[in-house]
Amino acid sequence: DGGITQSPKYLFRKEGQNVTLSCEQNLNHDAMYWYRQDPGQGLRLIYYSQIVNDFQKGDIAEGYSVSREKKESFPLTVTSAQKNPTAFYLCASSIGGPAQTYYGYTFGSGTRLTVV
Amino acid sequence: GDSVTQMEGPVTLSEEAFLTINCTYTATGYPSLFWYVQYPGEGLQLLLKATKADDKGSNKGFEATYRKETTSFHLEKGSVQVSDSAVYFCALTPTDSWGKLQFGAGTQVVVTP
Numbered sequence: 001d002g003g004i005t006q007s008p009k010y011l012f013r014k015e016g017q018n019v020t021l022s023c024e025q026n027l028n029h030d031a032m033y034w035y036r037q038d039p040g041q042g043l044r045l046i047y048y049s050q051i052v053n054d055f056q057k058g059d060i061a062e063g064y065s066v067s068r069e070k071k072e073s074f075p076l077t078v079t080s081a082q083k084n085p086t087a088f089y090l091c092a093s094s095i096g097g098p099a100q101t102y103y104g105y106t107f108g109s110g111t112r113l114t115v116v
Numbered sequence: 117g118d119s120v121t122q123m124e125g126p127v128t129l130s131e132e133a134f135l136t137i138n139c140t141y142t143a144t145g146y147p148s149l150f151w152y153v154q155y156p157g158e159g160l161q162l163l164l165k166a167t168k169a170d171d172k173g174s175n176k177g178f179e180a181t182y183r184k185e186t187t188s189f190h191l192e193k194g195s196v197q198v199s200d201s202a203v204y205f206c207a208l209t210p211t212d213s214w215g216k217l218q219f220g221a222g223t224q225v226v227v228t229p
Binding site: 004006033040041042043045048090092100101102104105106107108109110112 | 147148150152157158159160161162165167205207209210216217219220221222224
C-alpha cells in the first residue's frame with residue numbers, strides 16, 4: 001500500500017544535540033511538507049518542497065534544516081539552535097502542481113520528539 | 117491572505133447527539149475545501165472534501181457543503197459515536213496558485229457514552 005512513513009515514532013534528544021526525523025513516501029508525490037504541532041495547538045509549517053533539490057522555509061524554519069535529494073525522502077533535522085523542540089512533528093506529501101488543489105495532502109503518523 | 121476560522125473547542129457531546137463544527141474561510145478566487153480528522157497520537161486523515169461551490173463532501177456519516185455565499189464549510193454528523201472523539205481541522209487550498217494548505221486551528225470533539 002502507498003503511504004508516508006515517519007520514523008521513529010518517539011525520539012528523545014539531549015540538550016545541545018541535533019536529531020534527524022525521517023519521512024519517506026511511495027506515493028510518487030512531488031511535494032512534501034513538515035509541520036510542528038504543540039499540545040492543543042494547530043499545525044505550523046516548518047519547511048516545504050515542491051520538487052527534488054528545492055525547498056522553502058515555512059512560518060517557523062528557525063532552528064530546523066531539511067534536504068530533498070530524492071523524490072521519496074524529506075528528512076528534517078532539528079538543530080541545537082531550536083530552543084524549544086519538544087513537539088509532535090508531522091510530515092505530509094501531495095501530488096504537487098496545480099492538481100494538488102483538488103487532492104489535498106497525505107500525512108504520516110508523526111514523530112513525537114522530547115528533549116530530556 | 118487566505119485563512120480559515122473554526123469554532124473553538126472542546127465540543128463535548130453525548131453519544132448519538134448531532135454534531136456541527138463551524139468553519140468559515142477568507143480567500144481570493146475559488147478554493148478547494150477539506151476536513152481532516154486527527155485521532156489521539158496519530159497523523160491527520162482526509163475526512164472529506166469539496167472542490168467547487170454547492171458541492172457536498174461526505175464520508176463515514178459526516179457531511180459538509182461548500183457555501184460560497186456564506187464562505188462556509190460546516191461539518192455535520194447526525195449521530196456521533198465515542199469513536200468520533202478526535203480533533204477536526206478545516207483547510208483550504210487556493211485555486212489561483214498551487215498553494216499550500218491553509219489549516220484552521222482545529223476543534224477537539226469529545227463524545228461521552
